[in-house]
Amino acid sequence: xxxxxxxxxxxxxxxxxxxLIHAHPHPRPYKEAEFVALRKKGGIMDTLYNxxxxxxxxxxxxxxxxxINHLNENFQERLKGYIQERSNTFGFDxxxxxxxxxxxxxxxxxxxxxxATTSQAHxxxxxxxxxxxxxxxxxxxxxxxx
Numbered sequence: 021x022x023x024x025x026x027x028x029x030x031x032x033x034x035x036x037x038x039x040l041i042h043a044h045p046h047p048r049p050y051k052e053a054e055f056v057a058l059r060k061k062g063g064i065m066d067t068l069y070n071x072x073x074x075x076x077x078x079x080x081x082x083x084x085x086x087x088i089n090h091l092n093e094n095f096q097e098r099l100k101g102y103i104q105e106r107s108n109t110f111g112f113d114x115x116x117x118x119x120x121x122x123x124x125x126x127x128x129x130x131x132x133x134x135x136a137t138t139s140q141a142h143x144x145x146x147x148x149x150x151x152x153x154x155x156x157x158x159x160x161x162x163x164x165x166x
Contacts, residue, residue, distance in 0.1 A: 022160070024145040025053035026065060032110050033060055036123075039102040040069075043112075046076050046119040050142055055126060057150060063138040066130075068150060069123040078116045079103045095122050133157040 027044070029036055036042050036058060057065040073095060077087040084103070088096050099120060112118065131153050135143075144160040 022051050022053040022144045023147045024055045024057055024068065024150055025050060026057045026059055026143050026145055028140050028142075029058035029060060032106065033058065035102060035105050035109070037067075038105070039098045040123040040125070041098055041102040041120055042123060043079070043102070043106070043118045043120045045113060046117040048119070048142075051144070053144065055147065056121060056123065057129070057145065059134075063134040064132050065134065065150065066128065066132055067125055068127045068129060068147075069121075070126045071121050072124050073122040074119060075099070075122070076117055076119050079107065079112050079118055080116070098122065127151065131155055135159060 027042065029042065032042075042056065042058060056069045056071060058067070058069070059065055073091065075088065075091065077084070081087060084100070088099055091099070099122070102120075106112065129150060133150055133152075133155055134157070136156050145157065146160055146163065149157050149160075149163065
């Protein structure tokens with residue numbers, strides 16, 4: 021298991037913060053990680069999240085309530101709000117299934133870490149690197165080269 025996966029959040033950043041949910045088309049070749057850090061424009065990360073729950077579902081399915089009725093009420097309401105707001109703004113692409121991460125704030129990264137070069141792909145970090153206090157941090161793969 022990896023310590024931290026960092027994912028680009030782009031234009032969905034505001035609704036992610038509002039509902040504490042991140043979603044991406046499923047499947048993706050991501051390795052399981054203990055924490056999630058979402059990147060803003062410029063690759064900046066400001067929050068480290070725990071994943072409370074993951075669920076794969078079709079956001080445009082008319083039977084959404086049936087797909088999420090196994091979740092607690094709070095998770096259901098957050099998911100419904102996120103899906104509705106994202107559908108009305110950013111939208112969902114043509115893929116049918118999405119993986120939704122129900123998040124919880126673990127720690128704010130007030131030093132706003134980022135890498136020296138930006139990337140639109142997912143990447144991995146160690147917990148210690150992201151919480152080191154340095155603004156320029158190394159990806160896990162870069163640390164192995166040193």
